[in-house]
Amino acid sequence: MPAGKKQLKPLTLPGLTKGVAMNKKELRKxxxxxxxxxxxxxxxxxxxxxxxxxxxxxxxxxxGTVMFFITFGSEVNTRPMVEDTIKRGKVALAPKPVPKTxxxxxxxxxxxxxxxxxxxxxxxxxxxxxxxPFKPETIDLLIVPGVAFDLKGNxxxxxxxxxDRFFSLLGSHTPxxxxxxxLQIVPAVPVDEWDRPVNVIxxxxxxxxxxx
Ligand SMILES: Nc1ncnc2c1ncn2[C@@H]1O[C@H](COP(=O)(O)OP(=O)(O)OP(=O)(O)O)[C@@H](O)[C@H]1O
Ligand SMILES: [Mg+2]
Numbered sequence: 001m002p003a004g005k006k007q008l009k010p011l012t013l014p015g016l017t018k019g020v021a022m023n024k025k026e027l028r029k030x031x032x033x034x035x036x037x038x039x040x041x042x043x044x045x046x047x048x049x050x051x052x053x054x055x056x057x058x059x060x061x062x063x064g065t066v067m068f069f070i071t072f073g074s075e076v077n078t079r080p081m082v083e084d085t086i087k088r089g090k091v092a093l094a095p096k097p098v099p100k101t102x103x104x105x106x107x108x109x110x111x112x113x114x115x116x117x118x119x120x121x122x123x124x125x126x127x128x129x130x131x132x133p134f135k136p137e138t139i140d141l142l143i144v145p146g147v148a149f150d151l152k153g154n155x156x157x158x159x160x161x162x163x164d165r166f167f168s169l170l171g172s173h174t175p176x177x178x179x180x181x182x183l184q185i186v187p188a189v190p191v192d193e194w195d196r197p198v199n200v201i202x203x204x205x206x207x208x209x210x211x212x
Contacts, residue, residue, distance in 0.1 A: 023190045027156055031148045034183050035074045046204035047077040050179050053202045054081060054143075059175045063140035067093040067106050070116060072123040075145060076179045082109055093134055096126045097162060104166050106139060108132035136169035144178045144198055153178075153197035153210035154189040167196045175199045182206070 038046070054060050066085055068078045085092040086109070095104035099120045107126040109115050119125035126132075144163060148156040155178065157163050167176065176196070182203040201208040 024156060024159070027186065027190065028147045028159065031156075031184055031186070032074075035181060038074055038181065038183075043074060043077060046181055048080070049204040050076055050202050051081050051084070053207050054177070054179065055084070057177065057200065057202075057207070059141050059177065059200070063090060065091040065093065065134065065139055066141045066143060067095070067139045068109075068143045069145040070094050070124045072121075076181065078143065078179065079112055081143075082112060086110065091134070093139065094126060095162075095166075096131060097121070097123070097160075102160055102162055102165060104162055105131070106134045106136060108134060136166065137171050139170060139174055142167075142170060142174055142176050144176050146178050146180060146184070146198075148184050148186045148189050149178055149180060149198070149201050149208075150186055150189045151208055153199065153201060153208070154191050155195065155198055156189045161194070164194050164196065177202060 060066065068082050068085070069075075071078050082092045082094070092109045093106040094109050094116070096107050097104050097120050107115075107130070109126065110130075110132075115126055115130040116124040117127040119127075144155065146155045146157050146163075155163075176198040177200045178198045179202050182205045185201070185203060185208075197210060199210055201210075
């Protein structure tokens with residue numbers, strides 16, 4: 001039995017809403033703690049390997065409009081990917097979170113340094129003057145952040161429900177591609193009824209594709 005599986009077992013019992021919340025919370029804490037131990041050089045090298053795999057993905061090659069997440073803390077560094085995407089003549093979008101409704105407005109990024117400022121939760125986001133909104137249904141490929149994933153594509157986010165809400169606004173065939181470090185892959189992610197799995201997970205070591 002893979003390590004950690006036993007700890008997640010109470011999730012299969014009905015009616016344990018508190019247990020589910022606790023387990024998501026505990027898993028978040030432990031994976032973020034692990035990820036925070038990566039050195040800047042490790043983050044740089046692993047992110048670069050992840051970028052190479054993304055560029056080879058047909059869903060990326062064929063996409064005209066790609067929405068990225070803007071890196072925060074020890075996450076995979078998306079900046080080089082956003083800049084390469086712009087250089088390739090594609091439209092690169094980034095989310096502007098609306099904390100009141102927990103929605104995200106996709107906004108076009110033209111110049112990383114000029115367009116972004118620290119916003120809600122201190123995560124860089126498009127500033128008011130640089131807001132160039134796009135409709136979610138124009139997105140050909142959504143790059144998804146996350147804390148932990150399992151091999152089925154189940155995803156644990158940061159707990160805001162922002163991405164879970166956003167997924168339902170996309171076209172039904174828009175692929176969801178998660179970019180994470182391999183240490184964020186766990187045996188099983190606790191899921192609730194509103195959680196939607198991703199189609200592809202890219203880590204520095206592998207590309208995990210899920211048929212859905
Ligand atoms: N589609 C939805 N509509 C309304 N509320 C939702 C939806 N999806 C999730 N939520 C709410 O968001 C909260 C957080 O959900 P969850 O714990 O799955 O967050 P998460 O996936 O870690 O966060 P995120 O999506 O921001 O990465 C839940 O309490 C849930 O009620
Ligand atoms: Mg969720």
